[in-house]
Amino acid sequence: MRDHLKREIDYMRISITDRCNLRCRYCMPEGVTWVSMAEILTLEECARIAAAGAKLGIRKIKVTGGEPLVRRGCCQFIRMLKEIPGIEKVTITTNGILLEQYLEELMEAGIDGINISLDTLDPGLYQALTGGGSLEPVLRAVKLAIRAGKDRQVPVKINAVSLNLADVARQLGYAYDGPGWPELLKLAGDYGADVRFIEMMPVGYGKQYESVDHRKLLSRLKAMYPGLEEDHRVHGNGPAVYYRIPGFEGSIGLISAIHGKFCDSCNRVRLTSRGYLKSCLCYEDGADLMSILRSGDTGEEQERKLLDTMRETIWGKPGAHCFEHPEQMTENENMVRIGG
Secondary structure, three states, X not given: OXXXXXXXXXXXXXXXXXXXXXXXXXXXXXOOOOOXXXXXXXXXXXXXXXXXXXXXXXXXXXXXXXXXXXXXXXHHHHHHHHOOOOOOEEEEEEOOOOHHHHHHHHHHHOOOEEEEEOOOOOHHHHHHHOOOOOHHXXXXXXXXXXXXXXXXXXXXXXXXXXXXXXXXXXXXXXXXXXXXXXXXXXXXXOOXXXXXXXXXXXXXXXXXXXXXXXXXXXXXXXXXXXXXXXXXXXXXOOOOEEEEOOOOOOOEEEEOOOOOOOHHHOOEEEEOOOOEEEOOOOOOOEEEOHHHHOOOXXXXXXXXXHHHHHHHHHHOOOOOOOOOOHHHOOOOOOHHHHOO
């Protein structure tokens, strides 16, 4: 369906858990408390909301967390989503720690794309940045996913937050002086994955870290690779602007929420693991869908309330975020509670 600004809203990000097996410093460092399982949606409830979304024009779904693969039944949930009439693509964002274990099950469930969050290829910095994570299983999973994805036409993308890694390393007490991002480019050149850099948004713990300005990053890319050219092919659901480096199989994407606002073409809404439908990451506005599902209403009455509430929330989607003016934001939750 269209919102009041005539934007076509056809993409929903569904967080199925606020739990994670890493402690990335800008997302959920030590000390974050979990909500009980009774306070988050069941996977069946998530699927019912997705089905209602499909009736309103949602065609693409991204499964997120927390780390979605720590939620028991994640792969079965993807299979459930694939069976919903109207849903055309179901993808997942994961930190890769458990991806090797679940890769074949994801493929059998019909996954349409896999995004892997990976901010550095330096093992020591990865461990410091993620609160003790090991880079080795992630790189192994990246290689396996790319190989399996080529066989089954399932694209694999790398998501890297655009941090000044030298500054972050100093804060963490780790010796590292490189910019970090040039190393990640080899995942596009040597492995053939699309590598996307994402400007840090001032949400939750992310407010403590300064993002690399993508205007400067693009200038450095052009200096390193004079043959860099814009890639106009469709790579996915979101707002990334892609570029091709001569000789690289994978492309480079820039998601520039701060220095390249794309709100006029935003096509997404987010469902948190606690059942809250958000139409913009920047504001606390939204709708409590869990209360509708657990109100005692059943059948057509429940579906009518669900559809009406979702329709109203999508229709009233804000015209633009205000990340460039954090003092105007009303969202105070951390990203792990909102969903990646």
